[in-house]
Amino acid sequence: MRVATAHAYDTTIAQLTQRQAELVAQQERISSGKRVARASDDPVAATMSEAVQNRLARVQSDQRALDSSRTSIQQAESALGESGELIQKVRDLILSGGNPTYGPIERESIAQQISGLRDQLFSLTNRQDGTGRSLFGGLGGSATPFVQTFGGGSAEVRFEGRRGQQAAGDNQLPQAMDGDAIWMRIPAGNGTFALDLPASNTGSMRSDTGQVTNLSALTGHDYRIDFSGTAGSMQYSVTDVTTGTPVAGQTGVAYSAGAQIAFDGMSFKVVGEPVAGDRLDLTSSSAPTDLFKVMQDAMDALRLGTGEGTQRTHDLGRALAEIDAGHDRVLLARAQAGEWLNRADSIEGLLGDREVDHATEQSRLEDLDMVKGISQFQSQQIGMEAALKSYAQVQRLSLFQYVS
Structure with a gap:
């Protein structure tokens, strides 16, 4: 009986401790x-x-x-x-x-x-x-x-x-x-080519920046436009500087101020009056500025x-x-x-x-889930209180209570 009583006591205390730990x-x-x-x-x-x-x-x-x-x-x-x-x-x-x-x-x-x-x-x-x-x-x-x-x-x-x-x-x-x-x-220039006036020019001739008229005709070469003749009968000739050859159809062309000069897919306007020996250099704009x-x-x-x-x-x-x-x-x-x-x-x-x-x-x-968590806490708390009260009541029971 002593062993059984001690075992029951230890088991009950362990269960109460576990319930207390779960509650905490x-x-x-x-x-x-x-x-x-x-x-x-x-x-x-x-x-x-x-x-x-x-x-x-x-x-x-x-x-x-x-x-x-x-x-x-x-x-x-x-x-x-x-x-x-x-x-x-x-x-x-x-x-x-x-x-x-x-x-x-x-x-x-x-x-x-x-x-x-x-x-x-x-x-x-x-x-x-x-x-x-x-x-x-x-x-x-x-x-x-x-x-x-x-x-x-x-x-x-x-x-x-x-x-x-x-x-x-x-x-x-x-x-x-x-x-x-x-x-x-x-x-540089118009993005495809640039036109420059040499410092040696003495006339009043100048040009705009020009434009591309036919992409497929572009050669990427450099050109020189030379002016010759006298006032009233000025002419120009275009030379492909890269190949060193004249451009077809652009030799000895009569110059007219304000007219467009066009060849090899490019076009630009020249204004002013050149003199013999003046020139205009056209370079491919491969390098940006x-x-x-x-x-x-x-x-x-x-x-x-x-x-x-x-x-x-x-x-x-x-x-x-x-x-x-x-x-x-x-x-x-x-x-x-x-x-x-x-x-x-x-x-x-x-x-x-x-x-x-x-x-x-x-x-x-x-x-x-707070609602669920609080509900579980209250259930565990009630169970803990019930277990403590039950244990207290059981502890007070003994044979002498029945004998008396």
């Missing part, structure tokens, strides 16, 4: 709101929850990277807007510089204004974001992608970053734009002497065409930045939806 554990779940606080609570749910938590952490990391990229692109877009305004001011100055009534003092003043705008543009191209990363460094390679080298009376600008830029992905955006493509790859050189060429043209008005007008016309081409590239880059910002909004919405989905899944695996 349930109270802990209610306090934390978590059904799974440790892996032993539900190994399967804990494993699945950890996987969901990893995916949620990746989404949050993508969101932080997206915010950083968007800030950089917003600053780049703003800088491109400023660049467009500077280029427009330079264009207006070049137009005013072509005024034939202006003297050397007025033209020098305009050249100085263009120089100041050029310096502002150079400073803008090296702009950095809040973290010190260049906005227009392309793929990196240099903290200061644009550098100037001085010599020969002018400042040459070089791009020392890495050309190109990262592609926008499903969850991320580039953090820098390719400044080389924006400002340093401007088509840059906006800084275009501005420098415009300044050089404005500083030409009074007797070089024809050369100045011709050079300013070419600079104007190249400025317009550069402005188009800046506008295109700004449109690209705007498209990336629109994509950032879409990506942000997508990542936000994923974050909600992962958080919901994690909650389903870990969180406690």
